Amino acid sequence: MSTGKTQGELYLDAASTEPVRRSVIEAMMPFLTDAYANPLSVHQPGKTAARALDAARASLAADLGARPDDVIFTSGGTESDNLAIKGITMARMRALHEKYGESVRPRVIISAIEHPAVAQSAQWLEQWFGVEVVRIPVDGQAHIDMAALERELAQGDLELAPGNEADRHTDSGSSIDLTNRTLLVSVMLANNEVGTIEPADEIARIAHRHGVPVHVDAVQAAGQIPIRMRDWNVDALSISGHKFGTPKGLGALLLRGRVPIEPLLSGGGQERGLRSGTQNVAGAVALAIALHESNERMASQYRALVSSRDRLIDAVLRVEPKAMLTGDAERRLPGHASFLFPGLTGEALLVDLDAHGIACSSGSACALGRHEAPGTLLAMGFDESVAKSALRMTFREPLKLDQINRVAAAIEESCKSLTHTFATPSAGSTDAR
Numbered sequence: 001m002s003t004g005k006t007q008g009e010l011y012l013d014a015a016s017t018e019p020v021r022r023s024v025i026e027a028m029m030p031f032l033t034d035a036y037a038n039p040l041s042v043h044q045p046g047k048t049a050a051r052a053l054d055a056a057r058a059s060l061a062a063d064l065g066a067r068p069d070d071v072i073f074t075s076g077g078t079e080s081d082n083l084a085i086k087g088i089t090m091a092r093m094r095a096l097h098e099k100y101g102e103s104v105r106p107r108v109i110i111s112a113i114e115h116p117a118v119a120q121s122a123q124w125l126e127q128w129f130g131v132e133v134v135r136i137p138v139d140g141q142a143h144i145d146m147a148a149l150e151r152e153l154a155q156g157d158l159e160l161a162p163g164n165e166a167d168r169h170t171d172s173g174s175s176i177d178l179t180n181r182t183l184l185v186s187v188m189l190a191n192n193e194v195g196t197i198e199p200a201d202e203i204a205r206i207a208h209r210h211g212v213p214v215h216v217d218a219v220q221a222a223g224q225i226p227i228r229m230r231d232w233n234v235d236a237l238s239i240s241g242h243k244f245g246t247p248k249g250l251g252a253l254l255l256r257g258r259v260p261i262e263p264l265l266s267g268g269g270q271e272r273g274l275r276s277g278t279q280n281v282a283g284a285v286a287l288a289i290a291l292h293e294s295n296e297r298m299a300s301q302y303r304a305l306v307s308s309r310d311r312l313i314d315a316v317l318r319v320e321p322k323a324m325l326t327g328d329a330e331r332r333l334p335g336h337a338s339f340l341f342p343g344l345t346g347e348a349l350l351v352d353l354d355a356h357g358i359a360c361s362s363g364s365a366c367a368l369g370r371h372e373a374p375g376t377l378l379a380m381g382f383d384e385s386v387a388k389s390a391l392r393m394t395f396r397e398p399l400k401l402d403q404i405n406r407v408a409a410a411i412e413e414s415c416k417s418l419t420h421t422f423a424t425p426s427a428g429s430t431d432a433r
Contacts, residue, residue, distance in 0.1 A: 007357055007406060008357060009357045009358075009359060010357060010358045010359065010403060010406065010407070011359050011395075012358060012359060012360040012393040012394060012395050012407070013359050013360055013361050013392075013393075013394060014335065014394045014395050014396045015192055015220060015243070015336065015361070015392065015394035016361055016394075017242045017243070017248065018242065018243060018244060018245045018396060019245065020245055020246060020247055020286075020290075021245050021290065021293065023289065023293060024245055024246060024286050024289050024290045024293075027285050027286065027289045028247075028282040028283075028285055028286050029282075031049065031052060031281045031282035031285055032282050035048050035049055035052065035281075036049070037049045038278055039052075039053045039279050039281055040268075040270070040278075040279075049281045052281050052284075052285055053279055053281050053284050054068070055288070056281075056284040056285045056287065056288035057071045057073075057284065057288075059288035059289075059291075059292055060252060060284075060287055060288045060291060061254070063227075063288075063291050063292055063295050064218075064222070064227045064228075064229050064237065064239070064254060064291075065226075065227055065228030065229045065230055065231055065232075066229040066230055066237070066254045067230070069257065069272075070229070070254040070255055070256055070257075071252055071254055072252060072253045072254070072255055072271045072272065072274050072275050073250075073251075073252050073271060073275065073279060073280065073283070073284050073287070074251045074252055074253055074275055075249050075250070075251060076240045076241070076242070076248070076249055076250060076251035077115075077117060077217070077219040077238055077239065077240030077243075077251050078117040078240075078251075079251060079253075080238035080239065080240070080251050080252060080253035081115070081117035081118050081121060081186075081215075081217055081219075081238050082117060082121050082264060083253050083261070083263075083264055083274070083275070084184075084186065084215040084236045084238060084253055084255070084261075085108070085118060085121035085122055085125070085184065085186055085215065086121055086124065086125060086262075086264060087261040087262045087263065087264060087274070088183065088184050088213060088215065088235075088236065088259060088260070088261050089106070089108055089125055089129075089131060089183045089184050090125075090129075090262040091260035091261050091262045092106075092178065092183040092184070092213075092260060093106045093129065093131070093183055095178055095260070096178050096181060096183065099178055100158060100178070100181075104158070104181050105130065105131075105132055105181065106129075106130075106131050106132070106181055106182075106183050107131060107132035107133070107134055107156055107181055107182045107183065108122050108125060108131055108132070108133055108134070108182070108183060108184050108185075108186070109134045109135075109136060109149070109152055109153070109182055109184070109185045109186070109212075110122050110133065110134070110135055110136070110185075110186045110187065111135065111136045111138060111144050111187050111188070111198075112135045112136060112137050112138055112375075112379040113138055113142055113188070113191055113193075113375065113376040113379050113380075114186065114187070114188055114217065115188060115192060115217060115219070117217070118186050118188070118217055122186070131183075134152050134182075136148050136149050136152065136187075137379065138376075138379050138380060139380070140380050140381055141194075141196055141327055141328045141380070142191050142194050142196035142326075142327055142328070142376060142379075142380055143196060143198070143328065144187060144198055144203070146199075146202065146203075146206065149185070149203065149206055149207075150206055152182070153180065153182060153185075153206065153207060153209075153210040153212060154210070156180045156181045156182040156210065156212075157179065157180050157210060158178070158179055158180060158181055178211065179210065179211040180210045180211050180212050182210065182212045183212070184212065184213055184214075184215060185203065185207040185212055185213070185214045185215070186214070186215040186216075186217065187200070187203055187214070187215075187216060187217070188216070188217040188218075188219075188220070189216050189217065189218040189220070189221040189225075189227070190218075190220045190221040190224070190225065190332075190333050191220070191327065191376060192219070192220045192376075193326075193338065193374050193376040193377065193390070193392065194326040194327030194328075194332070194336075194338045194376055194377070194380070194392075195327045195328075195332035195333040195336030195337075195338055195394075196327040196328045196331065196332055197221070197225065197328070197331050197332060197333065200214075200216050200232050200234055201231070201232040201233065201234075203216075204232055204233045204234050204235075205233070208233065213235035213236070213259050214234055214235050214236070215234075215235065215236040215237070215238070216229075216232075216234050216236070216237045216238070217237075217238050218237050218238060218239055219238060219239060219240045219243055219251075220243065220333065221333070222239040222240075222243065222244055222291060222294075223243065223244030223245075223290070223291055223294030223295060223298065224244075224294075224298060224333050224334060224335065224396075225298070225333065225334070226295075226298075229254055230256075235255070235256050235258070235259045236253060236254065236255045236256070236259060237253070237254040238251070238252075238253055238254075239251055239252050239254075239287075239291075241283075241286060241287045241290060241291075244290050244291055244294040245290040245293070245294060246283070246286040246287055246290045247283070247286060249283070250280070250283040250284075250286060250287050251287075252287060253275075255274070261274060263275065263276065265277065294396075297396070298334075301397070301398055302334055304398040305334040305335050305395075305396075305397070305398045306334045307398070308398040308399040308400075308404065309334060309335055309336065309337055309395075309399075311399075311401075311404050312337050312393065312399060312404050312407060312408075313325055313329075313337050315404050315405070315407070315408035316337070316339060316407070316408055316411055317339075318408070319408045319409070319411060319412035319415075320341065320411055320412060320415045322341065322342055322343065322415075323339045323340065323341050323411075323415075324339060324340045324342070325337075325338070325339055326338045326339060326340055326377065326380070326390065333394075335394055335395045335396055335397075336392070336393075336394050337392070337393045337394075338390065338391070338392045338393070339390070339391050339392075340377070340382065340386055340387070340389050340390055340391075341389040341391060341415060342385075342386050342389055343389070343419060344389050344415065344418050344419065345362075345388050345389055346362030346388060346389050346390045346391050347362050347388075348418055348421075349362070349389075349391055349411075349414055349415070349418060350362050350391060352414040352417065352418060353391075353410055353411070353414055356406075356410040356413075356414070358406070358407060358410055360391060360392060360393045360394075361391075361392045361393075361394075362374075362390055362391055362392065373387035373388045374387055374388075374390050377390055393407070
């Protein structure tokens, strides 16, 4: 292992979390000190807080292509995903059973590469309510199999009473006339492990043809690529603030009023009765400011970010011929480069790079410490041993040439060192079982 940090730390783990920008902190401060009142209070300080909350809601909605009344403030992406998956499914399950009877088994469709916040919420519904969970496969670049999605939705179509056949086709995702035992389709907009971007608008069109609403997990995408929730005709969308520069513990679920949902928290009925608890005005302001600034930076430096990402990819593949890029080479997040290094382990490589002062990741930060192969890579068809060699580098500002050269040199040195360390003895070796 190489040691010694001589050039300062280079942070390439933005997909895990970002620092809070000073402008965001400054925007929050008045609502932590002077304008701290409860926004539901009827006195003037309360009205001041309420106006700030409304302004934040409107700003956030505008930057996501939604309407202010779509926005439900939460504690982050995990809560938003849980509220969407569990809340929408439970509300529509009641309507399904009322219309077709208890014998009809409800189902939820997710992709095979969803974040645990989505996948485990679906599993919870299966465990406690008997909901069938269908996982749509992906290809070797983590693209969702659209034909498989269409087939699974078609299998869930229910027989309609004579004269009601027109109810079969809808673009609304409304639950007024349930025509499919699939209660929800949930997919991520951009994959956290390999950066591939999914076609949310096309997924929504397919699902809506069968009367099924669509939830999109946009946690990794918000602030990195344009999001137009209503233009895409998406029904629900989750974001998490610390992915684009707010303090941790802030997020939102955007939910269109046409979709029924059951709240997961009981209490004072804040956020349209769907997320009880005194609203965090300072946090809402932080979300709005940080997302708006991230969108502005994205618009101004997107091409430069993509260019530096591609130069980094080329440099890594040049110094280590055995390395493989994961995900779609073009339809991917602008500041996301992910690789496999067969014969090595991602954990060993990232520790060695950390000794060079380069901070990156071997996969989802939510799975680190469990020494598991990244689920996305397994779903993409890679063997477990190869999947465990994953390395991910993510950044929000374009990398300079000297930074790219530094990363490439460190990877080249680390791969040589670790290849020697992990080399299999040429004689007398046996396979351990």
